[in-house]
Amino acid sequence: MTQMYNYKQKQEYLNEIQDNNAILTTTKSIFTKAHVFEMKHNQDICSFKKDEMKEFLSSLNLKESSLRYYRTVLSKYIDYCVDKGLINKNVLRLFTAEDIRSIDTKESYDVDSDTIYELVSPKSNGVNGRYLKNIQDILMIYLIFLGANGNDCHILTKLKIEHVDFKNKLLKLSEIDPEYFDIRVDDLCLHIIKSSRNEKIYRNYEGNDYFTLSNEDYLIRRVDYKGEKDDNPISKASVYSRMEAIREYIGIKSFTPKNIENAGMYFFSKKVIEKESTDISINNPMLVEHVFNRYKIKNKSLQYQRLSKIKKEFAINDVPS
Numbered sequence: 001m002t003q004m005y006n007y008k009q010k011q012e013y014l015n016e017i018q019d020n021n022a023i024l025t026t027t028k029s030i031f032t033k034a035h036v037f038e039m040k041h042n043q044d045i046c047s048f049k050k051d052e053m054k055e056f057l058s059s060l061n062l063k064e065s066s067l068r069y070y071r072t073v074l075s076k077y078i079d080y081c082v083d084k085g086l087i088n089k090n091v092l093r094l095f096t097a098e099d100i101r102s103i104d105t106k107e108s109y110d111v112d113s114d115t116i117y118e119l120v121s122p123k124s125n126g127v128n129g130r131y132l133k134n135i136q137d138i139l140m141i142y143l144i145f146l147g148a149n150g151n152d153c154h155i156l157t158k159l160k161i162e163h164v165d166f167k168n169k170l171l172k173l174s175e176i177d178p179e180y181f182d183i184r185v186d187d188l189c190l191h192i193i194k195s196s197r198n199e200k201i202y203r204n205y206e207g208n209d210y211f212t213l214s215n216e217d218y219l220i221r222r223v224d225y226k227g228e229k230d231d232n233p234i235s236k237a238s239v240y241s242r243m244e245a246i247r248e249y250i251g252i253k254s255f256t257p258k259n260i261e262n263a264g265m266y267f268f269s270k271k272v273i274e275k276e277s278t279d280i281s282i283n284n285p286m287l288v289e290h291v292f293n294r295y296k297i298k299n300k301s302l303q304y305q306r307l308s309k310i311k312k313e314f315a316i317n318d319v320p321s
Contacts, residue, residue, distance in 0.1 A: 140243075
């Protein structure tokens with residue numbers, strides 16, 4: 001039996017979420033780990049003040065993406081307590097992105113979906129107080145996050161406006177490489193694509209220099225240096241050069257295309273885990289469609305490896321029933 005403070009109240013909540021195995025398992029894990037802190041403060045975790053909650057979250061020794069997931073799962077329980085009239089507010093809603101970042105005890109900065117959306121969303125506050133200077137860069141990062149990078153940027157550099165199905169919200173990657181699936185995108189992505197078409201110059205991240213962008217139909221466009229032929233895609237070297245400049249500018253050493261893509265994979269995996277009520281396996285159709293197909297993970301061995309990392313990331317099956 002899971003050791004829990006305020007057992008009856010927590011068990012009633014667990015009974016309500018028992019159809020979602022992943023959320024149920026992670027919630028049990030949180031309740032078990034919270035027990036010693038609840039005994040220390042003589043109150044249920046739902047009643048913790050901000051500093052008490054921060055103390056508990058810090059004790060978990062999680063990297064940022066895992067910490068955010070734990071916060072999401074725990075917040076569901078605290079919302080339940082608010083709805084039942086047991087408390088007045090959810091203290092976790094007072095936590096900012098910077099609060100969570102400050103709790104991260106790992107040495108390297110973790111790239112996750114919150115980091116991405118802080119950079120690409122129109123109403124965001126940027127990262128480390130810095131905003132991206134070019135819509136082209138916002139689009140590049142979001143396309144990589146959504147799974148449109150390809151092997152060594154071979155999809156990203158060839159994407160054209162003709163590959164965007166605005167009506168059905170699809171990127172037709174299969175027209176570039178039949179080995180890839182078409183992927184569904186959101187309104188934000190379509191908005192950024194449209195906005196980027198009007199961008200005429202590319203601003204340097206060092207100093208105030210800027211360069212004229214080419215007029216080609218590629219989504220990610222090259223700088224139009226004098227003498228180049230028309231309809232040339234941006235080179236892979238230029239993509240990596242832009243990424244390096246962005247990485248230095250925002251101060252996140254781990255901000256690489258691979259880590260951005262991994263952040264997207266975990267983002268969509270989390271959505272599947274939160275919706276699915278059955279055990280998560282490589283044959284789960286939601287996982288296949290929204291993760292394996294989107295990120296072109298076809299090899300069964302790689303699927304098992306990815307799934308193992310996903311389960312570890314979200315603490316699935318780590319506590320007894």
